Amino acid sequence: MLPTIDTLYERARGQDIAVLSLYCDYQTQRDQSAVNMIGSLLRQVASGKTEIPGEIRSAFEESREGGGKGLRLPDMLKLFVKTIGSIGRVYICVDGVDELLPRGRSEFLRMLRQLIQEAPNTRLFLTGRPYIRMELSKYLTGGAYIINVVVDQGDIARYVSQKMDDDDTRDPDLMTESLKTDIMKTMLEKASEM
Secondary structure, three states: OHHHHHHHHHHHOOOOEEEEEEEOOHHHHHHOOHHHHHHHHHHHHHHOOOOOOHHHHHHHHHHHHOOOOOOOHHHHHHHHHHHHOOOOEEEEEEEOHHHOOHHHHHHHHHHHHHHHHHOOOEEEEEOOOHHHHHHHHHHOOOOOOOOOOOOOHHHHHHHHHHHHHHOOOOOOOOOOHHHHHHHHHHHHHHHHHO
């Protein structure tokens, strides 16, 4: 996904375009709630401005003064939609949607559906394993395109082999050809299961 984001950043330079990205990771699933993720997107938009808009600052200060932990999801989403409303085009790239916990994923996808309804200047680019295709279709209908990406075993083999050959930190006597072959076989089997 990184080359896609890099390309979008490059094309957006000097234009009225915002490119925002999120990376979902199974190791931090508990932190990846819908409110945290929309907050991260809001932070990215705000950091692109020379000064944090007063409305964003006020909303967060009011939520703290009220004794709350922060803004709730509906309030965060309203603030985000209002903030991006003045931008010509907004691209939101989310890598690894399948890594989100199922409950959080459905809440996040509902939020994305509402976002694209309320902010028609927004375009989504999501990646995930094939098993969530039906869930994506459930929440993001109309205008959603699904592109199947097939794992290229040759690319994986070359990459893993190169990484093993380039590893200067290990004792060269530890990596026998037999071990290298076993590692390669296991990696390719795991990749084909995705």
